[in-house]
Amino acid sequence: MSTTATTGRPQGRTTGRPKVVVLGAGFAGLSAVRELDGVDADVLLVDKNAYNTFQPLLFQVSTGGLNPGDVTYSLRTFTGGRRRVGFRQGTATGVDAENKVLRMEGGDDVAYDxxxxxxxxxxxxFGIPGAEEHTLTMYTRNGAVEVRDRLMTAFESAAKHTGGEPPCIVVVGGGATGTEMAGAIxxxxxxxxxxxxPxxxxxRVRVVCIEMLDFVLAPFDDSLRQYARRSLEQRGVxxxxxSAVAEVREDAVLLKGGEEIPSALTIWTSGVSAPKALSEWGFPQGRGGRLQTDPDLRIQGSDAVFAVGDVGAVDGAPLPQLAQxxxxxxxxxxxxxxxxxxxxxxxAFSYSDKGTMAIVGRYSAVADIKWPFxxxxxxxIGWLMWMGLHITLLHSFRNRLAALTNIASHYVSRSGMQNVIVGEPRRVPQAGRSESDEPEAERDPQLEKQGGRAA
Structure with missing residues (x-):
């Protein structure tokens, strides 16, 4: 296990009660904290952000249907009303499992039981040349905001250079996120x-979705896949x-076989893995870097550390990387x-599969329900089910009201689509035009890709 030296002193165990630390404030982390509410122990939630992000609705942020605040929730608010539950904003850099210490960036380490x-x-x-450098992702609030800003800038830039080639937006990956993004764009x-x-x-504004398999929405029944495919094609995707991606360039995506697709913006939804930093923590890892756990969700070889959610693989068999x-x-x-x-x-943990859903567009979605019916x-019908579930799962009444109002305007009222939420401009590569033709917008460090550290 990691035993990186630190200049700070581990904090915790000042009350005489056991200390439980939850690292990460996604669906799994918040679910764990709720379950621990009221336990005779001190509970500390740790996350690099001061807010939780509702990831299933990030594609709505990226296409101007929702504000970032509609899908984020203050972690101080979440922990504030809970007995013996606290919050610490910080970045974890390792675990000293022998001494039961969570190493934190800056040396403000946290002791745990x-x-x-x-x-x-x-x-x-997947080691594809240029993919990390020239694509944007949809797993954080900042990522969704940058996609939105780059997307709107692509439209403005194309309108200003009417003699040039209209923009082509490329989505790599035909899973739920890729399908939702392509349909929304x-x-x-x-x-x-x-x-x-005008x-x-x-x-002539192209939206291209690239999928290595012969169908979209791989986890779904074939009838639902075919419906989603038809629905995307009807929308002009x-x-x-x-098709497999061979290389990603700043202004193009190259497919194996030779086809080159010009791209003003390339969005990567093709695959996920555990954060790279976890490889240095000394825990056993499996496919995609996921931490290997015993049936009770404790990491193999550890008696005090659990791995849950997308980062864990139960007894060598990873679960779907979904909210449930x-x-x-x-x-x-x-x-x-x-x-x-x-x-x-x-x-031992036993997963109860309640089904899965994906939205394609206005009044178009697929839902494979397994519980309670x-x-x-x-x-x-699928669209209303998807909408109802995701509005309900938001963490606060304010989030639900804001999201419901904006989504209703965006989808139900056609006029709502004419007033999308926009942000700051970003430079967009244009086929056939030099970068020097247009000044690069000032970069916002808050929108840079986050990487290398977990939670």
Whole structure:
């Protein structure tokens, strides 16, 4: 295990009660804290951000349907009303499992009796040249904001240079995130661009979705995949199924086989892995860098550290990287911590698959429901189910009200699509034009890619 030296003194165990540290404030981490609320122990939630991000709605932020604040929730607010629960903003750099210390950037280390690691995931670029350097991702609030700003700048730049090539937006990956992104961008083009950019022919503004498999939405039943495919094509998305990316350049994506697709913006949704920094923590890892756990969710070889959510693989079998597995594993790990505190044996985790959903566009979604009833749904019914579930899962009444109002305006009222939420401009590569033709917008360090550290 990591035993990196530190100049700080580990903080904790000042009350005489056991200390439980939850690292990461995603679905799994918050679920764990809720389960630990009221336990006779001091609980500390640690995250690099002071807010939780509701990731399933980030694609709405990136296409101007929601404000970033609609999908974020203050972690101080979350912990403030809970008994013996605190919050610490900081970046974890390692774990000294022998001495039960969570190493923190800056040396402000944290002692624990039990640690629940729920640090989430990062993009997996599979070693493809240029992918990390020239694509944007959708896993953080900052990432979604940068996609939005670059997308709107692409439209403005194309309108200003009417003699040039209209922008082509490329989405790599045909899973749920890629399908939702491609569908949302196509609808934005078909409504907002068509109405507000007389300089552009919206039919020439391309939206391309690249998927290595021969179908989109791999986890779904084939009938739902086919529906999603038809729905994307009806919205004008160009699907490149059975195609693999060979290289990503600043202004183009090259496919194996030789096709070159010009790109003003390339969005990477093709794969995820555990944060790279976890490889230095000394824990056993499996496919995608996920931490290997025993059936009770404790990391193999450890008696006090649990791994939950996207970052863990239960007994060598990774669960789907969705909200429900994260919520369930977080709750179960916390329940096992409570058993250990009470001197009781832990219990093995058993996943209850409640189904999965994906939205394609206005009144178009797919839903494969397995609990509390079984059924497969498409179209407006699937869309209403998707909408209702995601609004309900938001963490506060304020978030729900704001999201419901903005999404209703964005989807239900056609006029709402003509007033998208926009932000700061970003430089967008244009095919056939030198970078010197246009000054580069000042970079915002808060929007730089985050990498190398967990939670």
């Amino acid at each position: 039990y640690l629940i690691v729920s640090s989430g995931i990062a993009a997996n670029y 196509a609808e934005l083009r078909n409504t907002y661009v068509a109405e507000n950019y 300089e552009l022919d919206p039919s 160009e699907l490149r199924l059975g 597995p994260a919520i369930q594993t977080g709750k179960h790990a916390a329940a096992n911590v409570k058993k250990l505190l009470a001197g009781q044996p832990t219990e 079984k059924g497969k749904f498409t179209g407006a």
